[in-house]
Amino acid sequence: MHRWLTILAAGLLGAPISAQALSPDSACRKVEHLGSSYTACTFDPAQDNIRLFSTDSGGKPYGSFKTLRDSLKRDRLALRFAINGGMYEPDQSPVGLYIELGSTQKALDTGTGWGNFRLLPNGVFYIQPGSVGVMETKAFAASGIEPLYATQSGPMLVIDGAFHPSFLIDSTSLKIRNGVGVAADGKAVFVVSDSPVRFHDLATLFRDVLTCRNALFLDGSISSLYVPEWQREDSAFPLGPIIGVTSVAPD
Template sequence: MIILAGFLAGGKTADAACRHIAPAGGDYTICSFDPASTEIRTYNKDRRGVPYRSFKALADDLRFDRETMVFAVNGGMYHADLSPVGLFTEVGIEKQPISTKAGWGNFHLLPNGVFFVVPGKAGVLETGAFLKAGLKPIYATQSGPMLVIDGVLHPRFLADSDSLKIRNGVGIDRDGIVHFVVSNGPVRFYDFAVLFRDRLDCPNALFLDGSISSLFAPDIGRHDRIFPMGPIIAVVERRR
């Protein structure tokens, strides 16, 4: 089941996965899914241990298992060899351990966090809260910074910042719906976080990546092919 996040007074509609909105401070594509009835997974490398690099390579690989990729987005930061920077779990197997160290760049603009999937549910938690929860996710990817932490914007974000970039992120609303968002132009971290908190009603939201933000959303005719990518988050359906 695919759900569109509605923004009209009176609640949500349910006629498509993705929609475009352009509120003050940005222009965005938002794709929303119910993890209770949708298969959301993380991917990085194929059966040979080679990074997928592109949405097409992943989609082609899934066909061998009679599965169809109906949505995908780049799913977190990565090293030069396209391996994940932080925690990465696939089919319950931890492929890369969680990172708690400080450092340079957006990933280390603490607090950072984890997007995870457990049976019938998905979540976003700040890294320390994720560790304390003792979760054993089926799928997980760590990135940073957190955009919204328990309803509060990341403390380092400035409403008048001159750092404007294309960005993508993920948040979970109070009904448990997962919202993936890609900006269609450069935006501030502050405005991006406000979108998740105030328009999408997400108490917790996580930044996934910046200028390389890419989207595969065939229902709106979008298939970005510009950049090789590391981790990928995909929504997959089993063919009958």
């Protein structure tokens, strides 16, 4: 699996590019950090329509970028960007909190247990009209925020400028990983590693390179990205929640 993703990344990368967009108007760019390459895509919630998708009108999980894209076309919308939006159960339903169009489809999960989701503290990525946020789960629960969209995942990568306390700089756990953070200017930054990396590496990228004081891990080896201007549409794994950026489709 890692070999497949590495080959795909190599085809997209070509020569290494450090913190530089592949085209002047691209929302996405390649970033080199600690010897690894990442794809980072930045969107402004004041201008870009960032939202979450889980199931179609019939309650069936979209499951793939293609299915979502085709569905949006029928509503005269174009899918400009998409990324897997958090962990999910075998039936592709969200593991933790999931809010869509202001409706809570799954409640906030504050339990303990095994796995990345419960490597506490975990957190919530939420979307409000004109703004986005990433917040640790207990802080979110106490905040009274009622977002338009939200997805819970874990662990948190960066919490108010500090790294998750469980991360090790010399960890031997190397996996494809992706996450979301909020930059100092309030923009949403989505990142997918192009090769296996440590949690610590991803966290330092968000905080020290991408200026995110809060960042959340979305998932590991199933990390998937849709960037049509790069002709990239990952489809190796079924997906649960999807974070997408849409626009009105041209006539």
